[in-house]
Each structure stands twice: as C-alpha cells, then as structure tokens.
Amino acid sequence: MKGRSAAEVLLGACVVIFAGMPAVLAPATAGRLFSRALARHPEDLWVLGGALLGAIAYALARRTQRGRFVDTLQHELTHTMAALLLGASPTAVAAKTNEGVTSYRLSGPLAAVRSFLIGISPYWLSPIVLPPLLLAGLVRPRGAWLGVVAAFVGVGLTAPLTQIDPRQSDLRRHVVVVAIAAALWLWTATTVVSLIVLRSASWLQGARAWPAAFARFAQLLR
DSSP: OTTOOHHHHHHHHHHHHHHTGGGGGHHHHHHHHHHHHHTTOHHHHHHHHHHHHHHHHHHHHTTSHHHHHHHHHHHHHHHHHHHHHTTOEEEEEEEOSSOEEEEEEOOSTTHHHHHHHHHHGGGTOOGGGHHHHHHHHHHOOOTHHHHHHHHHHHHHHHHHHHHOOTTOHHHHTSOHHHHHHHHHHHHHHHHHHHHHHHHHTOHHHHHTHHHHHHHHHHHHHO
C-alpha cells in the first residue's frame, strides 16, 4: 500500500494472512478430493466434475459479449459488496461490456487497510459463488444435483482468477505484486472452504477450516 505507514501495512498483512489461513489446507483438501475421485467415489466425482465443468463454461462464456458484460458486472458488484461490508458508502456502480466503475466514500479508522481490501476483493471472491454454497448447506444436494451446485461454485471460483491482470487499475493502485499475492492467498482459502462446504454440505465444517488451518500451521512450525 503505497504511502502508508508501517503500522497500516502490518495490520493489512495480518488481516489478509488470518482471513486466508484455510489456504494452508489446500494440498490436503485437493489431495483428498482427487484421490477419492480417482477411487470413483460418486460424491467426489460430482463435486470435481461439476466444478471443472463450471470453470470451463465460464472461461468460454467470457469470449462472448454477454459473457464479458456478466464478468464486468460481477466484478463491480464484488467491489460494492466489499465496500458495504467494510463500512464504505458506494456512490456509483456502472458496468459495460468491457469496462466498469465503482465509486465509494471511505473515511475513519483504518481507511487505508479497508481501501486495499475493497480494491483486491474481485480478484479472490465473486458473488456468484455465494448462492450455491448457501444452497449446499441448506438442501444438502446429492448426485447430479450436487454436480449442478458444484458447477455454479466452479463458475464463482473461476471468475476472480480471470480478473487478475497487472494492468488492472485496482491492482496498480497498490504494489501490484503484493496485491496479486494477497488476492491469490485469499482465493486459495475461498476455494478450500468452498470445497469443504460442497463435500460436507455443512457451513459449520467450512467454518472449522480456520481452526484446522491454524492447527496445521502449528504442526508445520514444529
């Protein structure tokens, strides 16, 4: 964060590291999912297959004009959602096929840290991923329905990755390498929690990813 005090930078780093701690579980989570899928466990096959199908579909859809508009819209909506959650006041939201803008007023304590988090939010989270995860915890889908829900989760997890570009003004506003690294760390954590919720059909299991990650991190330090 350019021109910020050391304390603000340190606090911002701590927030990102803490929020993204489930990323520590990524190797184990991915390994478990792939091994069970290779063993032809049906639920894991539906999760993995559905998520991959959703990712491919979104990547292809971005080549169309309507797909690019949806891509821009979800990007700006993520900025807006993050701004509201972090105490900012959105003043304008606009989205076109190839460009968009979100303006907001932000003041008060930790404004620099909150501005950084708002700025990188579309590069690790998409609002598309939230409804299917909420549905997974409510309905506990099985079989083909689990594959459909996983496909929408795959779409929501792919959208942030497609946004990452060093030329993006959101990233250039801060130190580009730091912003991208923070976004990838948080995206990895989002992916881990999403897969846990999908596979367990439980929000509680998803929330337990944080204490499990800290326990795993403590083991690695020994």
